[in-house]
Amino acid sequence: MRVGRSLSALFTGIVALTTATQSFAYDVLIVSNNDLNSTNPNRGSALLLAGALTCAEAQHACDLLQESLLPPPNNTGFSAGELVQALTSDKHGAALDRSQNIWVAGNSTCDVFSLDSQQRLVAQPKPSQENDDRLSALCTNSAPLARSNVTSYDTSRQIQVSTSNAGILQGFRDKFSWRFLGIKFAEPTTGDARFQVPTALKVAPNTTRSALEYGPYCAQAPDADNGHVVHTSEDCLQLNIYTPLVSFNGNADSEHKLPVMVFIHGGALNTGDSGPFSYNMTSNGFVGNSISNVYDGTNLVSYGGVVLVTINYRLTAFGWFNASNAALKDSLLALQWVQDNIGVFGGDSTKVTIFGESAGAIMVRFLLGTNPKYTSGLFSGAILESDLPIGSVFESSVLALNTSLTLATSLGCASNTSMALSASDVACVQNKSAADIALASLDLSITWMVTVDGDYVLTDFPSSVKEGQWARVPTVWASNECEGCYFLPFAANSSVAMFSQQLGAFFNQTVVQAITNDTALFPYSTAPPEDGISGSVLTVGRILTDFDLHCPMAYLASLEANVTDPIPSYKAVFATGLSSPLTPNTELCPGQVCHADELYWVFGTAETDGLYQPFSDVQLSTARDVMSRWTNFARTGNPNYVGASIQWAPYTGDNELVINATNTVQPYHVGQCDFFTNEVGFSFEKGL
Template identity: 55%
Template sequence: MLSTLVLAFVGLLPWVRAFSLYPDTGVVIVSNNDLNPSNPNRASALYLKSAYTCMGAYQACAQLQETLLPPPNGTGLTAANLSTALTSGTHGLAIDSSQRIWIAGAAPYECAVFSPGGSTESSSGSGSGSGVTADVNEELPVLCSNTAPPMAVNSTLQDSSHQIQLSTNTAGTLIGFRDKFSFKFLGVKYAESTAGLSRFQPPTSLRLSNNVVRTAFEYGPICAQPPDADNGHLLYSGEDCLQLNIFTPVVNTGSNAGAGSSKLPVMFYIHGGGLNTGDSGPFPFNMTTEGYVGPTISNMLDGTNVASYGGAVVVTINYRLNALGWFNASNAALKDALLALHWVQDNIEAFGGDPTRVLIYGESAGGTMVRYLLGTNPKYTEGLFSAAILESDFGQSTPFTSPSYVVNTSLTLAENLGCAANGTTTLTSSVISCMQSLPAESLSLASYNLGLTWNIVIDGDYVLTDIASSIEDGVYARVPTIWSSNQCEYCYFLPTTIAPNSPPQIFTDSLGLWFNQTQVATLLNTSSLTENYPYETATGEDGISGAVLQLGQLMTDWDVHCPMVYLSSLETNTTNRNNSYKVEFGVGLGSPLTPNPATCPGQGRREQMDEPC
């Protein structure tokens, strides 16, 4: 039978659940997440790393609004997959198979002991298993139930019973929440507002003491940007938008992290959008390869599955966009990303992350931002990240530019908005002050209407030279790098005016869309053009003519593959050798943002439509 102390505790459970603090321990969500949402047996549990008595185990679970985990059976968390989750290291846990852990016993509020090696003990000797009796006063780690639901794609709020609170070094005390497979802390500000006189300026770190409590239940404001396909064709004006989101299977809810685990690698994701649009949270609409289907929230960037299945802490960030991020050769957006990386160094251990193992990665403009970070003066990036992945970086259209180029672009915008007289050649303080006084959405919309493009600036401080020269000189972030793209990356971006079944003539007729007359003539006079891009004879695919596919391949090579191969080879072959890899995917998957799915091979296949690019 249970000790009288345990029985007495039963009557205290409602009080504990209502009023007590979180347990002083590291908490790990262990699961058998196979990424299949239709699998009814996907399940999880909460592993408490600190040691407790039987009564203390019930109390600690109650503090998390849970109870001790029932003995594993043939569904959900079986003994086999629970043992794998505990010992494999996937969630930062690599405990010994002989480790004894408290779980629920056969009777209410009775304890049993589970070991990954397969043995089970009862606290009273009356339970199933080996029949060995466990001492209820013995102190062991704990497995609690996890009744939190899977995260719905159109919801960010969770029931208060699944909230979690932790202290950080510089971000105050954060209250997040958990679902079935991860803890989430959303919309965490890492910088002060960039409005007013702070516009175009380097971001100011937001540093808070632990007595400042912040909720992190919802994604923060979308940064100022013009209407576009990837934001629901809406105009946004946010300037207090420098926030990040954390997804992790591990949190430390007190001063005692407990034993039996290692720190997890960190995956730091930068969103795409052409440096012009985009957000780290959910998209405020839903479009599939079959077209626009309504104003719902489709969150491709939720890091839950990566955190749970991959065993990592995922961080997604916002950074300033379009003119707000690059006006006046400020490189403000680059400095936003650097500040967010400093935030990770300061605080990620509270979320179970390892600040010495930070992978930066991003897609499209996010990949471009990774290239910008790789080429940044190493004195500003040293120790901030240890590896990099560029996904679909368009190197030709997002180069490292001179200050004069961006100043001229800035003056074009200032003249259009009435902040500078036509023909002005200098960005004076009065011009900048005028631009700081205008609504943020005015700058974004005018930039969009003028067709302006914004890129990183070689400023002589943060950016010393172009990326190729930086690699050749060895003055760049020399970390292992993966350059990745899709086989026909540009098929996604071919204009909708190009019909998928266009005849061969479409290849030569369309070259002027991307190249000037001299370049077009050079291409047409190149003897190997038809050998490399046989637009007259190439076989079609998925209703797309061979000429259209070859046109997409030419532009893919020009804007994506060749720049990536060139820079990767420089990393590998120069005297400043670095580990570099080039990866190519055979086909991109369906995307909620697809502007022209008709010209994308494989995009219309039903089995591929549930996953983002």
């Protein structure tokens, strides 16, 4: 069951609200003093009606929102100073002039809250219909903070917005954000549409569409992040929007639009979803049957002042079979939807940052390397968290079709003697059930990759950068300290004597010998144990981290910075993290910063998931710093925000930001990366 829908949607008054807001031509902005501190009893929020309303109109508009005019500050979770700061800052979309007055609640009618230096309340006489001031207004916001571990959200506080080509979308709000969930952007990909280019969903004008609950998972085999069940939907191309602002006054012309961040979920290109999932385990152990929504945007958008979009794309064979690159095209279509419609959600279509984790970061790299004629104008920056550049590469069409032939043979659609995938083979697979296709791909352990098709994808990523045939946008490359620990199949207390054998599972004997000989770089025999994990096992995990993620990402960051007319590129490593329900490993991840352990810093969802609460002062500082850097990058292309403890310069090979309690910029594992470059080498393409 997907959480999100209340038992009865409250439609009464919603149509009137839409009509009223269009008539008054104002925006509705959730203003807050959200400091990410779950123990702060004074985290408040209110609704700013940014427009020109009389006192009576303001009272009526608040009533339609199921709220009332806001009582005077200091009685609402805000101090007067905090409220002025929230209303005059341009970070969150209000940016009101300090000379502006605003309607708030009075004893019998309205009072005026003055934003001047005295932050005054000025009583107003009872307004007349003939002569009344027209001001913006503040309403209460009684909505609770959305929590993950629930069977349904409180969706009673609804609103409708009219989009450019997606109809009238009906969403709702929580304490800190407007939420529009499960918005389909493409027609179903069933039947003849399977494996094909997605078709934009056609919506008749003035069609009202519910956006109150998350949609289905895309078809995929069982996995830890999907409830361990087979999912079969092929009508799953949808996106979710979290925003502080909905606009009824032509926000496309506003000076105070918010940057947009479009997140692409992970799951090895085989599993995953943009919404909540069931879990019962973290790396810290069993926690009971729970629901996580790691990508919920309410804290990110309210603290960082951005609009968040999370998207779905076709997974496993459905996204890549027959060298189709269908999943890549799904992402491009979602980004085009954002361009067309994000203005009414307060978003600036000229400031769109794509970001993703694991397979989501892989998809971001695929998008960066896509033929610029398909990506021009769709995004202005990119953040890649835990990309695997040499594990998921750019593949020739010959090899991609051979992989598809393997799947077709397994499904009985091609004979064991077939040398090439035929049209009839493809037609046969198209007629197989979604469950059969997903399970066959799982049984074969297929690693799907993007195909160099000569149209959408012209060459591998390093070549596209060198040739200038890439997106050319500022980029952040981030990895975690021991990503490899998550993937190791070894016992935590394995002895030093097992080191060479364990390495042999990943490298040939020549490389194993070179590693064991270089004890200065790889001190496996003297490395101390940590949290019950032997030093030699941790050394294997960190070697794999460097080889598979950190060093190839560092290479690509350097490459972007060293071409003609370079683009700013930043490199970071998370040396502190919070165990994610997405990637539990109770054997080798306790005490380590494993795969996906940065996500709670980025989204601030440890609170809404009910984990690791309350934050320590250090944890709270880390969450604020990471969120500020990521959102300022989306705003300006630079991850350095006003007040940052340390300046983070574009990557030059020896100036990586190490994110922990203190933050430092240092040459991080440069020797290890030189070793792998010289002794092993990196391959970013296959069969080209």
